[in-house]
Amino acid sequence: MPAIDEPSLPEEFSDLQPYLEWALxxxxxxxxxRVASSMVEIRDFYDTVQPxxxxxxxxxxxxxxxxxxxxxxxxxLISLSLVEVANLVELYKRREVFEGCDPLRYxxxx
Amino acid sequence: MxxxxxxxxxxxxxxxxxxxxxxxxxxxxxxxERFALERDLVFRRxxxxxxxxxxxPGIGDYFVRDIAICKASILVVRGSDGIVRAFHxxxxxxxxxxxxxxxxxxxxxxxxxxxxxxxxxxxxxxWVPDEENxxxxxxxxxxxxxxxxDIWEGFVFVHLDPEPAQTLQSYLGGVADxxxxxxxxxxxxxxxxxxxxxxxxxxxxxxxxxxxxFPFQHRHVAGDAFRTNxxxxxxxxxxxxxxxxxxxxxxxxxxxxxxxxxxTLYKFDGILRAFTIPQMIGEMDFFTVFPNxxxxxYQLGTSTSYLTYHFWPLAVDRTIWxxxxxxxxxxxxxxxxxxxxxxxxxxxxxQEDTAMHEAVHSGLASRAKPHIILQDNEIAIRHFxxxxxxxxxxxLPT
Numbered sequence: 001m002p003a004i005d006e007p008s009l010p011e012e013f014s015d016l017q018p019y020l021e022w023a024l025x026x027x028x029x030x031x032x033x034r035v036a037s038s039m040v041e042i043r044d045f046y047d048t049v050q051p052x053x054x055x056x057x058x059x060x061x062x063x064x065x066x067x068x069x070x071x072x073x074x075x076x077l078i079s080l081s082l083v084e085v086a087n088l089v090e091l092y093k094r095r096e097v098f099e100g101c102d103p104l105r106y107x108x109x110x
Numbered sequence: 111m112x113x114x115x116x117x118x119x120x121x122x123x124x125x126x127x128x129x130x131x132x133x134x135x136x137x138x139x140x141x142x143e144r145f146a147l148e149r150d151l152v153f154r155r156x157x158x159x160x161x162x163x164x165x166x167p168g169i170g171d172y173f174v175r176d177i178a179i180c181k182a183s184i185l186v187v188r189g190s191d192g193i194v195r196a197f198h199x200x201x202x203x204x205x206x207x208x209x210x211x212x213x214x215x216x217x218x219x220x221x222x223x224x225x226x227x228x229x230x231x232x233x234x235x236x237w238v239p240d241e242e243n244x245x246x247x248x249x250x251x252x253x254x255x256x257x258x259x260d261i262w263e264g265f266v267f268v269h270l271d272p273e274p275a276q277t278l279q280s281y282l283g284g285v286a287d288x289x290x291x292x293x294x295x296x297x298x299x300x301x302x303x304x305x306x307x308x309x310x311x312x313x314x315x316x317x318x319x320x321x322x323x324f325p326f327q328h329r330h331v332a333g334d335a336f337r338t339n340x341x342x343x344x345x346x347x348x349x350x351x352x353x354x355x356x357x358x359x360x361x362x363x364x365x366x367x368x369x370x371x372x373x374t375l376y377k378f379d380g381i382l383r384a385f386t387i388p389q390m391i392g393e394m395d396f397f398t399v400f401p402n403x404x405x406x407x408y409q410l411g412t413s414t415s416y417l418t419y420h421f422w423p424l425a426v427d428r429t430i431w432x433x434x435x436x437x438x439x440x441x442x443x444x445x446x447x448x449x450x451x452x453x454x455x456x457x458x459x460x461q462e463d464t465a466m467h468e469a470v471h472s473g474l475a476s477r478a479k480p481h482i483i484l485q486d487n488e489i490a491i492r493h494f495x496x497x498x499x500x501x502x503x504x505x506l507p508t
Contacts (some may be wrong), residue, residue, distance in 0.1 A: 027301065053374045060443040076443070081453035087458050090369040091330050097215060098330055100461035101468070105305050 005084065009078075010059060010071045019045055022081040023074035028107040030077075030084045035103055039088070039095045046089040050084045114392070115361050117339040122349050122489045125277045129492045133481035138495070139310040145426040147502050149179045150448045152242060152401050155501075156354075157260070157281045159420065160184055164295060165213065169229050172220075173213040174199055175268070178430075179423040180502070184257055184268055185209055188454055189232035190218055196259035196268050200236060203227050203253040259350075260285060264294050279410060282285040284352035286309055286395055289405070292381070297436040301453060304432045305464055309471035311402060311423040312494075315432050317467055318419060319398055319494065321346065321396055322487045323358055325377045327466060331459050336394070337361040347392040348458040352495045354400035356490040359392030375448040376411055384412040385438055398490060398496055410452055413438055413445070418459070427471060433460060 009018050020046060024027050024030050034042070058085075063072050088095060097103065139146045149487070160175040179183070185200035185208065201208045201222040208222050219236060220229045228237035233254040241247060258269040260278035263286075267278050279286055289437060307314060321344040325333045337360055338344055348359045369377060387407065393451035394408040404419035415437050422430040435453055440446035473479070486491050 027135065031189050034297065049369055053123050053371065054377075055372070057444045057447065063189055064443050068349065080450050081445050083375075083447060086371040086451065087455055090371060092458075097458050097461045098467055100458065101305075101326075103153040103458075103461055106299055106303050106461055108303055 007071055009075055013052070013056065013060065015074055016049060016075070016078060019049060019078060020074065022049075023077040026109055028109050029049075030081050031103060031107045033081065034085050034088070037085075037095075039080050042088055042095065046082065046085060049078060050086075053079060053082060074104060076108055113224065113337070113361065115203055115337045117273070117345050120486045121309065122346070122486050125349070126351050126489065126493070128491060129496055133483050134492070134495055135481055136474050136477070136479055138498075139312055139460065140426065140477070141470070142426055144502075145179075145423070148401075148423070148498070151502050152498065153177065154270045155275075155350045155425075156401055157269050157276075157278050158401075159267050159418075160186060160263050161266050162264050162294070162299070162359070163188075163261060163266060164298060166194065168215060170210065170218060172216060174209050177268075177422070182257075182270060183207060185220075186259070186266055186268075187216070187220075187231055187420045189230070191232060192504075193232070194259070194261065195233060196257040196266070197233055197254035198257060200255065201227055202254070205240075208254070219413070231402050263289060263292055279367075281354070282399070283355065284350065285355045285357070285399055288357065288391070289389050292387055292407075294416070294436070295383070297414070297438050299434055300437045301435040302432065303435075303457070303460070304430055306424070306461075307429050307431055307464055307467050307471075308427060309429055309467040310427055310474070311421040311429040313471050313474070313497075314429060314463070314467040315398070315402065315419075315421045315494070316405070316491045317463060317470065318355075319358075319396070319406065319490045320488045321358065322485065323393070323466075327462055328459050331462075332453055334367075335364045337363050343444050346487065349489065350391075350508075351490070354492050355398055357391065357395055357397045358490055359390075359395045362393050371451060375444060376449055377444070385414055387414045390414065396490075398494060400494065403463070410437075411445075411448060415449075415452070427475070431464065431467070 007092060009016055022033060024033055056075055060072060060076055068076060123508055125432065161173055165173050166186065166188045169188055169190050172185060175184050177184065185197045185199035186194060188194050199208050203222065203225055206222055206224040208220060216231055218231055226239050230236050233256065235252045237251040238249060243248065260267055262278055262282060274356060321336060324336055324344055325338060325342055335343055346358045347361050350357050390407055397405040402421045406417040408415060419433045420432040422432060424430060437449045438451060
């Protein structure tokens with residue numbers, strides 16, 4: 001949890017504040033969030049964050065050689081959640097993998 | 111770029127007529143007797159990959175891998191002399207399992223938690239509590255039991271036969287020649303998935319060992335990812351059958367469209383530096399290393415990556431499919447997110463595969479069909495089963 005005075009996300013990305021709950025690690029937490037979300041929620045998250053991805057990457061590149069400050073790290077984790085759900089919106093156009101097994105069988109704590 | 115893939119039909123059986131064209135029996139996927147033969151004549155008598163030396167870079171680092179079909183637990187440890195050794199993970203006293211965690215670092219010694227017998231990280235028995243109360247016990251005779259082990263390009267292989275008939279290099283044959291010097295150490299482990307499947311271990315391996323299914327089963331994610339003919343049927347760029355192993359290679363398709371996310375992630379970022387490997391044959395190479403190991407090398411953007419698969423039989427109808435994802439250290443945040451994206455796409459595709467493996471096994475188990483039928487692009491499956499039949503038929507150690 002952010003300290004009292006610390007912004008949760010970098011100032012330039014305060015519009016993504018409603019999606020802070022997607023700033024998750026490790027991979028298992030992002031997979032569980034994906035499984036627990038409705039397609040409406042997933043699409044809303046994707047539609048808002050996807051157009052910001054280029055700006056997010058450019059912002060984060062400044063920190064690539066240093067430990068990221070916590071707000072930047074949360075932004076980074078949101079980008080990982082975006083690619084976690086990208087397939088559902090862009091290719092499957094539904095919440096489930098076609099003829100797939102339970103996705104939690106592929107949940108990983110690493 | 112000129113296409114390297116020939117699109118004509120039935121080209122691989124021309125190259126390898128000996129593997130035949132007949133249907134294969136379904137019983138070997140189902141028979142308990144057959145499973146026992148595979149244990150005794152294949153898994154106990156082949157070089158089995160158990161991991162990589164990168165997993166244990168430091169003195170005292172160890173990992174434990176179970177070869178469940180042989181009820182073997184293998185302890186691989188880097189000793190204080192820097193040398194990597196493999197032992198049965200069994201205490202000499204009363205055969206307790208020595209190390210219980212999957213990996214770790216020992217401070218120069220390994221303690222059995224039953225009666226605290228202590229071993230060095232090179233396998234000698236160092237200390238026995240209340241030693242004076244034993245009868246003629248000579249500690250020098252009771253070190254850990256070594257397992258034959260050899261290392262190829264950083265991959266650790268063990269052989270459970272006390273006297274392997276072949277060296278690892280000779281066993282790997284053409285695979286070792288093709289991938290000699292491949293910089294696997296530049297592509298560290300990023301993720302491991304270990305999925306227990308209700309299927310015979312060969313069902314999953316066979317399902318992966320061809321490209322025919324891609325435009326169909328994986329149509330949503332990767333239907334047009336690889337080179338196809340004008341009827342949208344997959345074709346290989348190259349295919350080679352080795353002594354026991356095989357490789358098939360393919361080119362990526364030209365019509366593959368980038369999604370909005372992929373367009374952003376594959377954009378030139380100014381720090382991109384190509385990382386390609388001269389050992390690769392195509393843009394994706396699928397090496398099957400007999401019996402249960404796969405090395406899958408592929409180009410991801412301008413960078414080479416690889417996956418490994420292990421199919422670990424638990425029972426005739428239960429298997430752990432272990433998938434390890436390796437990427438080079440990313441040079442930029444964009445590359446790191448691209449790797450994550452690729453991993454997620456792969457994982458979704460693997461979920462399609464797992465469901466399919468189990469559905470195929472159910473169909474086989476119904477015994478509705480005595481045979482499976484294979485086409486030219488499924489020739490590597492045919493080769494694998496021929497090697498298996500030869501091995502079981504001959505019953506000879508290799």
